[in-house]
Amino acid sequence: MKDQYRVLPGPEAYLPPVAAMMGVIQAEPGQALVEGEIVPEQTAIETAARKLLGAKMPAIFPGPLVLWNWSEQAAAEAKSVKILADSIPARVIPMADYRPKYPRVNPEVEINPNHPNLTIWHNKIDVCLFVGVHCHQANIALKMIRGGTGCYTIALCTFSGDDEANITIRDLTAQKILALAEAVARLKKEQAGNGHEKSQRPTKGAGKKSH
Secondary structure (H helix, E strand, O other): OOOOOOOOOOOOOOOOOOHHHHOOOOOOOOEEEEOOEEEEHHHHHHHHHHHHHHOOOEEEEEOHHHHOOOOHHHHHHHHHHHHHHHHOOOEEOOOOOOOOOOOOOOHHHHOOOOOHHHHHHHHOOOEEEEEOOOHHHHHHHHHHHHHHOOOEEEEEOOOOOOOOOOEEEOOOOHHHHHHHHHHHHHHHHHHHHOOOOOOOOOOOOEOOOOO
């Protein structure tokens, strides 16, 4: 029997395979995906917290669904993202406004909004978290990252999850973002008690993107 395909950090290939075509299926509500395997949601939250806390240069990529104040839910999620970024701490590198602007479309923004592999190389990011990014943009960017970099990817999705990420948590709410921040804080406290606390990383603040 062929081994189950695992969605692992790259660099995998110039054209990495589509996770769904390799047999990865979406998790049901209350579940999540960790490297292509269905696990309980809390397991994914704890795993994501460990990855973010263990990173040398973690970064959060917030997209339009949390950057724009278009609903009460978006505003609550944006505040939760800020709490999460401060708790790690992590750089915050906002996604570009990738809505098409007719009659002239800028392909560097609307088609490939964040040049994810260049952004990650330039900033030496080893763990990144997508939040509030539309599914069609997230899956393309996550696939590019997996193909060309060794960055570990985490995607918090409003809908059924982004299966191209190494970890994805579905049905996003502000409470789930805060649960991740709480898991980070708890792990930091445990590490401090065990004498494993790392020195403070100079990663807070907005990062500069490469285009």
